[in-house]
Amino acid sequence: MRVTFLGTGTSHGIPVIGCHCPVCTSTDSRDKRYRSSILVEDRGSRIVVDTGYEFRLQLLRENIDHLDAVLYTHSHADHLSGIDDLRVFSQKKNMTVYSNGPTLKYIETHYSYAFDESSYPGNPHLCAVELAPLESVSIAGINVIPLPVEHGRMTHMPIYGYRFSSFAYITDCTYIPDEVFDALKGVRILAIGGLRKRPHGAHFCFQEAYDAGKRIGAETIYFTHINHETSCSEIDSLYPDAFSAYDGLRLENLE
Numbered sequence: 074m075r076v077t078f079l080g081t082g083t084s085h086g087i088p089v090i091g092c093h094c095p096v097c098t099s100t101d102s103r104d105k106r107y108r109s110s111i112l113v114e115d116r117g118s119r120i121v122v123d124t125g126y127e128f129r130l131q132l133l134r135e136n137i138d139h140l141d142a143v144l145y146t147h148s149h150a151d152h153l154s155g156i157d158d159l160r161v162f163s164q165k166k167n168m169t170v171y172s173n174g175p176t177l178k179y180i181e182t183h184y185s186y187a188f189d190e191s192s193y194p195g196n197p198h199l200c201a202v203e204l205a206p207l208e209s210v211s212i213a214g215i216n217v218i219p220l221p222v223e224h225g226r227m228t229h230m231p232i233y234g235y236r237f238s239s240f241a242y243i244t245d246c247t248y249i250p251d252e253v254f255d256a257l258k259g260v261r262i263l264a265i266g267g268l269r270k271r272p273h274g275a276h277f278c279f280q281e282a283y284d285a286g287k288r289i290g291a292e293t294i295y296f297t298h299i300n301h302e303t304s305c306s307e308i309d310s311l312y313p314d315a316f317s318a319y320d321g322l323r324l325e326n327l328e
């Protein structure tokens with residue numbers, strides 16, 4: 074299995090429009106961050122987690138010409154707004170999008186034309202399948218376990234992280250329930266949202282994300298959903314076994 078980070082930025086992306094801070098003006102290409110998303114590939118199957126604003130640019134950059142399924146973490150715009158570009162993958166058969174019930178309900182309400190069989194042929198044609206929390210499921214032959222976590226005080230916004238064998242991806246998180254920690258046992262590589270050094274109400278800071286990774290027992294931790302307060306190289310200097318993910322980073326030979 075192979076994972077590619079399509080984007081690793083928080084909702085603003087980096088550079089932030091109009092910002093002249095050291096990170097937004099950095100010459101390190103790793104400090105350019107599209108909105109957060111990953112691509113998971115295994116034996117010819119391809120799944121993306123989230124379709125943010127730069128979804129089209131991300132897929133062009135990675136030369137993606139087919140996609141089997143989409144998993145959504147939650148319905149915030151920075152994770153969802155590229156959804157219309159799924160239309161290129163849904164002309165012959167509907168693309169299935171997976172998430173928890175409230176996220177799918179939001180998507181079906183706000184993009185109702187994508188679920189209307191009689192709609193204009195050029196529209197995306199999607200079907201929604203709800204995933205039960207912590208229940209292992211095979212999607213395009215890839216084993217997936219949905220991980221319900223919490224996103225600040227947004228109790229109306231249930232959010233799924235996802236485990237794929239020994240790799241797990243959790244973003245926009247401030248609380249991981251005990252039963253999810255149990256379901257994360259055996260994860261060796263964790264990609265987890267770490268926004269910045271200072272605490273934040275809706276996202277783990279680096280230390281909170283690191284502590285979660287250590288509790289899981291992950292050998293390597295990658296921070297993602299990062300804001301413009303910290304450069305990639307500074308993040309890499311914070312811990313011996315945790316690193317900044319960056320756009321285009323590939324993790325190969327995951328089991």
Ligand SMILES: [Zn+2]
Pocket residue numbers: 083084149151152245298
């Ligand atoms: Zn987000």
Ligand SMILES: [Zn+2]
Pocket residue numbers: 088089092093094095096097098301
């Ligand atoms: Zn900036």
Ligand SMILES: [Zn+2]
Pocket residue numbers: 147149224245
């Ligand atoms: Zn969010």
